[in-house]
Amino acid sequence: MATWQLVQYVVTGITVGSIYAIVGLGFTIIYSVTGIINFAQGEFVMLGGMTAFSLIGLGLPIPVALMLAVVLVTLVGVVFNLTAIRPAGRASSITLIIITIGGALFIRAVAGLYWGRDAVALPPFSSGASLSFLGAYIRPQSLWVIGITLVLMVVVYLLLNRTLVGKALKAAAINRRAAALVGIDARMMSLVSFALAAATGAIGGIVIAPISYASYDMGVMLGLKGFVAAAMGGLTGVWGVFLGGLGLGLAESLAAGYISSSYKDAIALIFLFAVLLIRSRRLVAGEEAAA
């Protein structure tokens, strides 16, 4: 095998893995605050890409369109929390799973009706030829993806660990009642976590759309892969998700390159089982503590 080929696969893997990390970040934020796995997370990503596409189509300058798309998807996250999550209160995990699945189905179907079934592409963030590195080609958009992912990770890390909002989120996650006693509204924190997760998801959808296109049905697989990244990171910290996403992206791209691309999605699923079963003891313990 040629070196340039390997380098090419690694670059692709890191790019795609960064996206998985961003999607996984949304799962982690919501789960660590509310104990909910948001099955609609992948749909936020889809909405980000598709909304940005439509706004650019309206003739808005690209940076404005992208930012507006993030704001709009964040609003969707807020509305979803207010209309579907809040009324359920402290429901069982089966109920919450069905609610977020219903939300995912709803968002996806509305997107399918509105945007149609065709995949769309965003223009890359910067023009320019691909860079050459050890014989492999690196698209400028790949660098954008990796850079934005890193910045996003750092921002979310600081937000969760160095700000008052972050402390409030953590407090609500650790002990709802004690948090309420010091004036932290757990329902508000749940809302904030959904808004944050929707915003990060939208950013993920926007940065990947110039490379791998966006379509109404991209949410399921991206959501699942993001979840794998988050679960590999233990669904708690920011950096675990980051490494999980990179690991998954690399494994997938190498397997697609050297084995067969038709089983590319199967790699993520095998990872999913491996993670779930290896970590099952810890995960179940966490689940019981949350209940």
Place this chain on the structure above:
Amino acid sequence: MLSLIRGRVKMLAIAALVVLLIIIPLQGNAYYTSVLIIIGIHAIVTVGLCLLMGYTGQVSLGQAAFYGLGAYIAAVLSKTYHLNPWLAMAVAIIATAAFAFAIGFPIFRLRGNYLAMATLGLGIIIWILFRELDWITGGQPGFLDIPTLSIGGFAFDSDLSFYYLVWGFCIAVMFISQNIVNSRIGRAMRAIRDSESASQSLGINTIMVKAKILALSAAYAALAGSLYAYYVGFIDPPPFGFLFSIRLVAMAVVGGLASIWGAIFGAATVRLLTEFLHPFGDIDTVLFGLLLMVIIILSPQGVTRGLGDIWRRLSRRLSPS
């Protein structure tokens, strides 16, 4: 006394349903009959999901995979290997149930959210196999010319005969499930749903019970899948994918997760909505998403039970006390 009356009412309702099911197809509209056949097939899968989700409290977001396994095993054995279709069906059911039972042991170490993700992943893996193992399954273009079922010289090749076959199976599955729910294992199932740790402390082998119920629900799904394959005579991957798994959850939720006979209502509602809304594109999927959220928030017992509650509240308010 009250429970006796309630039991009588239930028996009467079931008898009325059976009579209705016998009479309905005699109206002779081929389209209605074919819709009812599909409803019967879906109701069989839904009951299994109700046993698993409603009574045992375990999520499955991959039930369509068992349905697909039943369809593909029956189709491949009867067409490619010329096995008798009934025998192929039996093998499909047993093999799918055995697979589900085996996979139950590792998978049921997980709970709640993680179990949901694992079953979702399992469903997608099996779906990918249907698509990629094209030398066995026919892949994307599909698998054609599946033989039909027959007894002696009588072939179930008309919609009317297939209708009675499907609903015969469906009613049998309902009665079996009702009996299971009222038996020792049924009590164990509900105990696990309410508290897994408490059930363990009472000496219930929780993983074994959960694996058995998963196997049973997979057997139902495989039965329904093989009926589907023999009825349509053609299978391809799309009907066995992730969306159908979610649609099955919708059927179970609409009918009431912990309601055996509600499964028929759920399957019928979801199917009829799809049929009516078909001309308007994918509106039905939008509606199922909404239905799932609204029903589970407002009336987690299902629509039938929910309406019953409203009726009871109303009649209590109206009756002079």
